[in-house]
Amino acid sequence: MLRPDQEIIGQWIQPGSRILDLGCGDGALLRHLMETLNVEGYGLELDDKKVLSSIENGIHVIQSDLDKGLSDYFDDNAFDYVIMSLTLQAINYPDQLLDEMLRVGRQGIITFPNFGHWRTRIQLLFQGRMPVTKTLPNSWYNTPNIHLCTVADFEALCRQKGIRILERTVIDHQHREPALLKISPNLLGETAIYRFERLPYHQ
Amino acid sequence: MAEQIPTDSVGLITPQTLHFDQPLELECGVVLPTYDLVYESYGKLNREADNAILICHALSGNHHAAGYHSMEDRKPGWWDVAIGPGKPIDTNRFFVVCLNNLGGCDGSTGPTSPNPENGKPYGPDFPFVTVSDWVNSQARLADRLMIHQWAAVVGASLGGMQTLQWSISFPDRIRHAIVIAAASKLTAQNIAFNEVARQAIRTDPDFHQGRYLEHHVLPERGLRLARMLGHITYLSDESMGAKFGRELREGEIHYDYGVEFQVESYLRYQADAFVGKFDANTYLLMTKALDYFDPAAAHDNDLTAALQQVTAQFCVLSFTSDWRFSPKRSKELVRGLLNNNIRVSYAEIEAHQGHDAFLMKIPHYLNIFSGYMGRIQTSGENR
Numbered sequence: 001m002l003r004p005d006q007e008i009i010g011q012w013i014q015p016g017s018r019i020l021d022l023g024c025g026d027g028a029l030l031r032h033l034m035e036t037l038n039v040e041g042y043g044l045e046l047d048d049k050k051v052l053s054s055i056e057n058g059i060h061v062i063q064s065d066l067d068k069g070l071s072d073y074f075d076d077n078a079f080d081y082v083i084m085s086l087t088l089q090a091i092n093y094p095d096q097l098l099d100e101m102l103r104v105g106r107q108g109i110i111t112f113p114n115f116g117h118w119r120t121r122i123q124l125l126f127q128g129r130m131p132v133t134k135t136l137p138n139s140w141y142n143t144p145n146i147h148l149c150t151v152a153d154f155e156a157l158c159r160q161k162g163i164r165i166l167e168r169t170v171i172d173h174q175h176r177e178p179a180l181l182k183i184s185p186n187l188l189g190e191t192a193i194y195r196f197e198r199l200p201y202h203q
Numbered sequence: 204m205a206e207q208i209p210t211d212s213v214g215l216i217t218p219q220t221l222h223f224d225q226p227l228e229l230e231c232g233v234v235l236p237t238y239d240l241v242y243e244s245y246g247k248l249n250r251e252a253d254n255a256i257l258i259c260h261a262l263s264g265n266h267h268a269a270g271y272h273s274m275e276d277r278k279p280g281w282w283d284v285a286i287g288p289g290k291p292i293d294t295n296r297f298f299v300v301c302l303n304n305l306g307g308c309d310g311s312t313g314p315t316s317p318n319p320e321n322g323k324p325y326g327p328d329f330p331f332v333t334v335s336d337w338v339n340s341q342a343r344l345a346d347r348l349m350i351h352q353w354a355a356v357v358g359a360s361l362g363g364m365q366t367l368q369w370s371i372s373f374p375d376r377i378r379h380a381i382v383i384a385a386a387s388k389l390t391a392q393n394i395a396f397n398e399v400a401r402q403a404i405r406t407d408p409d410f411h412q413g414r415y416l417e418h419h420v421l422p423e424r425g426l427r428l429a430r431m432l433g434h435i436t437y438l439s440d441e442s443m444g445a446k447f448g449r450e451l452r453e454g455e456i457h458y459d460y461g462v463e464f465q466v467e468s469y470l471r472y473q474a475d476a477f478v479g480k481f482d483a484n485t486y487l488l489m490t491k492a493l494d495y496f497d498p499a500a501a502h503d504n505d506l507t508a509a510l511q512q513v514t515a516q517f518c519v520l521s522f523t524s525d526w527r528f529s530p531k532r533s534k535e536l537v538r539g540l541l542n543n544n545i546r547v548s549y550a551e552i553e554a555h556q557g558h559d560a561f562l563m564k565i566p567h568y569l570n571i572f573s574g575y576m577g578r579i580q581t582s583g584e585n586r
Contacts, residue, residue, distance in 0.1 A: 042541070048567055051550050055518075055574040062537065062549045072534055073541055 002032055004171055005085055005111040005191050012109060012167060012195050013037055017080035020044070020105060022066055022097075023087030027054035034059070041079065044070075067092040070100045079105040086191070088112045089145040095157060102163065102198040111193045114170065116150030116186040134173055135190050151186035158196060167195040211287045212279060213245040213270035213294050220310060221347055227305075227340060233330035236319065240344050241310030242266050242302035245286060246294035248350070254581035255350040256292055257341060258282065258301035259358030259365035262433070262489045263481060265309035268301040269294075284564045291572035292357065296581065300348065305340050306332040306488040314484035315416065326484055327413025334361075334496045338368045342376065352376045354579050359383035359561035360528060361489065364496045367536070370515040371498055379579050381572075383520045384561045386532035387506055387539065388497040393527065396436055397490040400429035404483045413484050426483045427474035434473050439524035439557035499539075506539035513540070517547040518575040520568070522560040548575060 015037040024043025054061035082105030101108040113135040120131035130140040170189020269286035286292045303311040314329040358366040363385025407425030447466040502508035521533035540547040554560040
């Protein structure tokens with residue numbers, strides 16, 4: 001079963017490309033892309049149970065800690081796309097991993113929960129408590145999501161790093177992408193989805 | 204053993220021996236004119252002969268990987284946790300072959316076999332055999348068993364090295380390679396341990412330059428020391444601590460050199476069990492084969508280049524507490540495979556048992572192993 005953000009990723013990928021999926025979970029996305037778009041690739045995953053699911057799902061998975069980077073395994077420009085869906089926020093050094101993504105891949109695709117969504121803003125504003133939502137169900141003390149950001153934050157980091165955004169969309173909790181979301185994605189989007197590449201001369 | 208054979212066992216097994224007359228040219232330059240290979244098989248070869256699995260044994264292993272030889276056997280074969288109906292190497296699906304390697308001491312031609320030149324045991328005159336030589340002899344065995352291509356070759360430790368060599372030597376004869384707790388070469392520390400073991404054997408006064416059988420003695424002290432040393436390195440500090448700690452066998456210190464600590468008792472027991480059944484010259488040969496293995500050496504130490512011809516899919520497994528063949532060594536292999544765009548999966552199994560973990564009933568390890576084996580396709584199945 002694919003998540004809605006993963007469905008969109010499937011629409012953004014060229015058939016037959018080489019793919020690396022960081023934090024591949026049970027391997028559902030990679031399996032889907034292998035079956036429908038004839039892609040080749042690997043998934044990286046740290047969690048024991050998810051590694052087992054990935055193996056059972058028939059994908060090629062490398063058990064590995066993303067916080068240790070990708071240099072143990074991959075040369076520069078080894079992939080067409082490096083994907084990371086709903087994982088960025090759980091990484092120790094997201095900025096460094098972004099660099100790694102664009103070192104080993106031509107393009108990166110990232111999805112993350114948008115902390116700038118109106119629901120989280122309202123909870124913080126009126127209750128003064130760390131927001132707990134459907135997309136972010138954990139409490140502050142037990143959440144794996146240690147580096148939450150907003151659409152505006154992510155785009156600022158991209159500008160700072162010389163990363164060119166090629167495609168962007170946001171979806172709400174009903175997983176729709178209505179026109180309204182395009183007007184104020186940072187306020188109305190619950191999950192943000194980006195495809196990007198490195199600008200030349202920004203190595 | 205128990206009155207009944209467990210239902211997930213391959214049952215009672217009779218080893219088979221095949222004689223080979225076609226001379227085998229070894230890497231060291233010597234030609235072995237004829238030789239025997241003893242092997243066991245479990246499960247049934249299907250009509251297309253595409254469900255065959257080769258098991259490669261490690262340093263002190265042999266062909267008896269699973270099941271029992273008789274109802275009196277106290278223990279099943281050495282990898283019974285992994286081979287049998289419903290186990291990772293499922294004998295309901297696969298035809299499984301395991302042989303004793305050349306140079307061994309359990310039935311295949313080796314140092315204890317008669318040298319055709321003089322009728323005496325080969326002893327130290329048995330030629331040096333390498334991992335490549337073993338793989339070549341295993342390919343001859345496959346020919347005789349009418350197996351053109353293994354669905355998978357599976358091995359741990361030195362067995363993993365043979366598995367890797369299969370993928371390099373015979374890319375079209377292996378579809379999957381399962382390499383467990385292994386490495387593409389030994390480290391200096393690892394060679395050093397082997398050298399201490401060899402020195403223990405070779406300096407035993409009963410060694411007689413390897414001709415101990417002609418003198419009707421065995422270099423028992425040396426072989427015991429070699430085995431004790433080996434055992435220390437196959438376990439982890441943590442697992443030894445958990446198993447023995449500083450526990451005293453008789454509850455008090457005696458101020459003598461008898462067995463005082465439980466760990467001493469364990470080591471002596473392991474040494475005793477080994478001496479009666481393993482040949483010292485075989486031990487020397489096997490450790491040398493380990494030391495020499497380094498497929499990258501012929502390619503300017505470039506493992507990626509050494510793996511260029513490989514087409515098999517790989518499953519590489521390592522254990523967190525294994526310091527003899529650490530996860531780092533497995534990762535080097537994975538890197539070399541990835542550089543060649545080979546389809547590989549790698550799992551680092553959390554286990555405190557050290558190198559020996561590959562022999563143990565560790566649920567996550569066996570689940571991963573099963574999960575991968577389940578992906579291997581054979582004819583006549585819908586998977």
